[in-house]
Amino acid sequence: MSLPPTTPTDDERARWHLGGLLTVRATAAGTNGMVGLVEERALRGYATPPHxxxxxxxxxxVLSGEIEYAVDGVAGTVGAGESAFLPRHRPHTxxxxxxxxxxxxxxxxxxFESFFARVSPPAATAGIPGAERAGLTDPQEMAGQAGRLGCRIFASGPETPAELREVLExxxxxxxxxxxxxxxxxxVCASPDPAGLPAALAAGLxxxxxxxxxxxxHARALLLLGVLAERTGNDMGGRIGSLLGLAQPDSPEPVGLALVYLFAHFPDQAPAIEQAFAPLALADADRHRLRRCLKRPDLESRGPLDTLGRVWPSPAVWSATDAGRDRQWRDALHLDGPAVSALWEAETAALLAFLGARAEHSITRSADVRS
Incomplete structure (x- = not known):
């Protein structure tokens, strides 16, 4: 198989990109900024990096052939006459x-169609063997140019992200x-492979x-560590233990809330967390949310079932007498262990999301960020 030759009229618009032949057919200048159209011909194995x-x-x-795609890790296949939508803010390839x-x-x-002219050579560079065409597109140049246009290309490896170097400076x-x-x-949030993020990222944060x-x-670093913990199954080892010392009586509100969000992910460390957070100035509602996230329920007992549905707006608003009022209808649900466990995890996830949003809001409103 081989790609078709280009014609002289296509010289400026046609490019060798990742080994495929593409031609920009419509640009922002010609469509009042509405749509860019890129026609591509490629052989088996042509692939875009996750971005x-x-x-x-x-x-x-797809005009002919077959293409596999993935959006947020959900895969699909399209053939001739079919289309796939690859939305913004969601990683895809x-x-x-x-x-x-x-x-x-x-x-x-x-x-974004201008990206291709920035990173790939004109297809008029004829006579290049097909096996070498993929190498004409430099991955580092692609990542840099994509970033300037508001697109992040994900790549795993040991390198320290430039943004991390900036926050550490x-x-x-x-x-x-x-x-x-x-x-x-x-x-951190959009990476399709959180386990493949640079090893230096967590340590730097x-x-x-x-x-x-x-x-x-810098309270945002605490939020990011919490997201990393959530996306990697809490596999943070002993990296964050030293951060418990940040919980001081005079810690600013954004720091306190970000600490709550981060450490709410680690029920195995509940005693140490509660002890370290004792002097931290927290609203009762937030302290109760933290304690609820740190609980390890005994799913063999009735306890978890009696407390389900009592996390909003905070577990603090539900009294002991309230717990008995709806036991009858709860019993009528006949929830088994797996169902109770699933509901418990769903409510915990909702609490974590709320704690993260509270911390994010507080950081955004802080004088440091607005200055």
Whole structure:
């Protein structure tokens, strides 16, 4: 199999991209910024790296061949006459699984189509063997140019993300710090393979978090460590133990709430957490939310069933007498152990989300971030 030759009229618009041949058919300039159209022809094995757009959606329409795609880890396959929607803010990738494929990529709104001219050489570079065409697109250049256009390309490896280097640099102004943390949030939250994130990330975030009482912008490092714990199954080892010392009577509210969100993920350390957080100035409702997240229920007893449904707005508002009022209808549900466990986990996840949102709101309102 081979890709078709290009014609002279296509010289400026046609590119060798990741080994495939693409031609930009419509640009922002010609569509009043509404849509960019890219026509592509590629052989089996052509694949885009996992990436996420902040600004644009992509729609893949297959003219011939077959393409596998994944959005947020959910995979699908499209063939001739079918389309796949690849939305912004959700990591996605696709690859050609037939001998060859011919397809259209619609970019809405337009603008990102300029990326291809920035990273891949003109197809007029004829005579290059097919096996070498994929190497014409440099991965580091792709990542850099995509970032400038609001798109993150994910790649696993030992390298330290540039944004992490920025938050660790002494004297970085709060506005720059905040922007760097938002980019790190994108990396951590949208990565299709959280276990494959750079090993230096967690260690760097712990280092940055130790500065939270000095500047509340760094409380975002605590939030990110909590998200990492959630996405990697709480596999944080002993990395965060030293952060318990941040819980001080004079800790700013954003730091206290971010600490609650982070450590609410670790019920195995509940006694140490409650002891360390005793001097922390927390609203009763938040302290009760933390205690509820740190509970390890005995699913063989009736206890968990009696407390389900009592986490909102906080477990603190439900009294002991309330627990007996609806026992009859709860018994009528005939919930077995797995059902009770699933409901318990769902309510815990809701509490964690609420705690994270409270901390995020408090950090955003802090003087450090707004300065």
């Amino acid at each position: 996420v757009h902040r600004r644009e959606d992509e729609t893949l329409y 696709f690859r050609v699984v037939s001998d060859e494929a011919h397809f259209i990529l619609a970019i809405t709104p337009a603008g 002494p004297g970085t102004e709060p506005a720059r710090l905040d922007r760097a943390y938002h980019l790190l949030e994108e990396l 712990v280092t940055a978090a130790r500065r939270a009482n000095e500047s509340t912008v």
